[in-house]
Amino acid sequence: MNEVLLEQLITYGTVFILFAMIIFFYLRKKKVKSVTTIKKVKIAKLEGLYEPISLYPHINLSTCIGSGACITACPEKDILGIVDGVATVINTSNCIGHGACFHACPVEAITLRIGTESRGVDLPHVSEDYETNIKGMYIAGELGGMGLIKNSVEQGQQAMENIARNKKPSKENVLDVVIIGAGPAGISATLAAKEHGLTSVTLEQDSLGGTVYTFPRSKIVMTAPMDLPLYGKAKLYDTSKDELLQLWKKVISEHNLTIKENTKVESIVPIEDEVFRLTTNTGEEYLCNQVLLSIGRRGTPRKLGVPGEESQKVAYRLLEPEQIADKKIIVVGGGDSAIESALLLKDNNEVMLSYRNDKFSRLKPKNKEKIEKAMADASIRVEFNSNLVSIADKSVLLKMEGGENEDEVENDLVYIFAGGELPTSFLQNAGIKITKRYGHVMKKHR
Numbered sequence: 001m002n003e004v005l006l007e008q009l010i011t012y013g014t015v016f017i018l019f020a021m022i023i024f025f026y027l028r029k030k031k032v033k034s035v036t037t038i039k040k041v042k043i044a045k046l047e048g049l050y051e052p053i054s055l056y057p058h059i060n061l062s063t064c065i066g067s068g069a070c071i072t073a074c075p076e077k078d079i080l081g082i083v084d085g086v087a088t089v090i091n092t093s094n095c096i097g098h099g100a101c102f103h104a105c106p107v108e109a110i111t112l113r114i115g116t117e118s119r120g121v122d123l124p125h126v127s128e129d130y131e132t133n134i135k136g137m138y139i140a141g142e143l144g145g146m147g148l149i150k151n152s153v154e155q156g157q158q159a160m161e162n163i164a165r166n167k168k169p170s171k172e173n174v175l176d177v178v179i180i181g182a183g184p185a186g187i188s189a190t191l192a193a194k195e196h197g198l199t200s201v202t203l204e205q206d207s208l209g210g211t212v213y214t215f216p217r218s219k220i221v222m223t224a225p226m227d228l229p230l231y232g233k234a235k236l237y238d239t240s241k242d243e244l245l246q247l248w249k250k251v252i253s254e255h256n257l258t259i260k261e262n263t264k265v266e267s268i269v270p271i272e273d274e275v276f277r278l279t280t281n282t283g284e285e286y287l288c289n290q291v292l293l294s295i296g297r298r299g300t301p302r303k304l305g306v307p308g309e310e311s312q313k314v315a316y317r318l319l320e321p322e323q324i325a326d327k328k329i330i331v332v333g334g335g336d337s338a339i340e341s342a343l344l345l346k347d348n349n350e351v352m353l354s355y356r357n358d359k360f361s362r363l364k365p366k367n368k369e370k371i372e373k374a375m376a377d378a379s380i381r382v383e384f385n386s387n388l389v390s391i392a393d394k395s396v397l398l399k400m401e402g403g404e405n406e407d408e409v410e411n412d413l414v415y416i417f418a419g420g421e422l423p424t425s426f427l428q429n430a431g432i433k434i435t436k437r438y439g440h441v442m443k444k445h446r
Contacts, residue, residue: 030085037081040090044078047368048361049091051119055442056095057102057110059087064109073104077365093362099151112442120436124427130159133433136274136290138163141185142297143423149184149244152294156188157229159292164196168274168289175199175288178278182207182259186294187248190257191229201286202257203278205264205295230255268430295423302418304332308391314414321345328352328410330396332388333417334360339367341415342380352381352409354388354398388414 044050057070057080066085074080078090080101087109089095102110115121130138140159141152163177170176179189182204193200227233231251252259264281268291271277278286301316303309318341325348331338334355342353353371360368374380385401391414397406424434 030082033081034083037083037088037090040078040081041083041088044091047363049093049363050089052089052092052095052113052116053362054095055112055114056092057089058113058439058441059089060109060111061086063107064105065107067106069104069106070101070110073100075100091365094364113439114442115437115440117439120438121440122422122424122434123437123440125433125435129162130155130292131162134270134431136166136168136270136276137268137430137432138290138292139294139432140189140292141181141183141294143293143295152184153188153228156185156292156294157192157227159185159294160189160192160196160198160229163193163290163292164198166290167196167198170199171273171275171287171289173287174275175201175286177290177292178203178276178286178288179292179294180265180278181205181294181296182261183294183296186292187252187259188229189292189294190259191231191251191255194255194257195229200258202259203263203265203280203286204259204261205281205300207261270431293427296420297422300421300423301416302421304388304416304418306388306390308396309416311391311393311414313393313412314391314416316416318344318415324349324413327412329413329415330354330388330409330411331415331417335362335417335419336364336367338415338417339363339371341417343367343370343374346374346379351379352383354383354386356385356387358384358401388416 041050064086066082066087068082068087070087071080071082076094076096079092079095080087081090082088099112102112114123124139124143125133126139130140132139138159140155160177167176176198177193177200179186179193179200179202182190182202186202186204190200190202228247228251263284265278266281267279269277269279271287274289276288276291278288278291280286303316308314321341321344324345327349329345329349330352331342331345332354334353334357338353338355339360342351345351360371363371371380371382375382383398383400387399389397389399389406391397391411394410394412395408396411396414397408399406427434
C-alpha cells in the first residue's frame with residue numbers, strides 16, 4: 001500500500017514539476033517578447049514612427065486577450081506587438097490600413113482610426129452608404145480615409161451598388177453617374193456601373209490607376225486577392241504596379257468602358273431637377289444624376305513656389321525610371337516617395353537628395369536601411385538642412401542652413417516630393433461638409 005502511495009506521489013510530483021517548468025518557460029518567453037517589443041517601441045518613438053500618419057489600429061486594452069492573431073494577420077513587420085499579455089502598436093506610421101488585424105481579432109478589441117487626440121485629420125461627411133451630405137454625391141476610397149487598394153476596390157463597388165439602387169429616371173443628355181478619379185475605387189466603380197447597366201463616364205486628372213500609376217514600375221502593390229466587378233476574383237499575390245495596371249486595362253478594354261485621362265473636374269454644381277453639372281479643364285461639361293468622388297486625399301502635388309519651377313525639367317512623380325540615364329538629378333524631399341525615387345535613379349545617374357530637415361524621420365525600415373547604405377557608399381549625395389531656391393535650365397540654386405551664400409549645382413532634372421494639397425476647397429465648393437476628426441473610428445462597410 002505504501003509503495004502504491006509512493007508511486008502516486010512520485011507521479012504527481014513529476015507532473016507538478018513538468019507543469020511548473022512549462023509555466024516557467026511560458027512566462028519567461030512572454031517576458032522576453034514584452035522586453036523586445038518595449039525596445040522596438042522606444043526605437044519607433046526616437047525615429048518618429050510611433051505616431052500614426054493615416055489609418056491605424058487602436059487597441060482596447062480592457063478587452064484585448066493578447067492572442068497575437070492581429071500580429072499574425074498583419075503582412076507588415078513590427079506594426080503591432082505584445083507587451084504584458086496585451087497588444088500594442090509599434091511602428092504605427094508604417095501601417096497602411098488594410099484592416100487584417102481588425103478582422104483577425106477574436107474579441108473585437110481593435111478598431112481602425114484616423115487622426116489622434118492631438119492631431120486631427122480633415123474628413124468629408126460620408127454615410128454608411130458612402131453618400132455625402134449632398135444628396136446624390138458619393139465618396140469612396142482614399143478620400144474617405146480607406147487607402148489600401150483592396151479596401152478601395154471594395155468601396156468603389158459597394159458605393160456604385162448604392163448608386164444603382166437609387167437610380168433616377170433617365171433624362172436626355174444626362175448620365176446616370178459621373179465617376180471622378182480612375183484609381184482603384186474609381187476603376188472598380190466604373191466596372192460596377194457597367195455591371196448595373198448605368199450610363200457613366202470616368203474622368204481622371206492624370207493617368208489610369210491614379211496614385212498607383214505614380215508608383216515605381218516594380219513596386220509590389222497587392223499581396224492578397226480581390227474581387228473585381230465583371231471579372232470576378234483576381235488572384236493577386238506579390239503583384240507589381242505594372243501587372244495590376246495591365247489587368248485593369250484588359251478588363252476596361254474587354255467591356256468597352258469610357259475613362260478620360262488628363263481631364264480634371266474644376267467644379268460640380270447642382271442645377272434644376274436634381275441634376276449635377278460638371279465642368280472640366282478641357283472645357284467640356286457633363287450632366288449627371290449622381291456623382292462618385294474617388295480621388296486621392298492628396299489632390300494635386302504641393303509646389304515649392306520657387307522661380308523656374310514651371311520648367312519642363314521639373315516633375316512631381318517618377319515615371320519609367322529605367323528610361324532615365326546619364327543625368328544630373330536633384331530629388332527634393334525626405335519622405336518614402338523621395339527616397340524610393342532617388343534609389344531607383346542612382347544606378348544610372350548622378351543623384352543628389354535635398355532635404356530641409358536635419359535627419360530623415362518616419363521612413364519605412366527598408367527605405368531607411370537602403371538610403372543609409374547609399375549615403376555610406378556615396379551612390380547618393382544627401383544634403384540635409386538645404387532648400388531649393390531657384391531652378392535654371394542647366395543648374396539649380398541651393399541654400400544650406402547657416403550658409404550666407406547660395407550654391408549653384410549643375411543639374412538636368414528636378415523631382416519634387418513635397419506631399420500633396422488636400423482637395424478641401426474643391427469639396428467645399430461642391431457643398432460637401434468637412435470636419436477635422438480626432439481619433440475618428442472608421443467603420444468597415446459590409
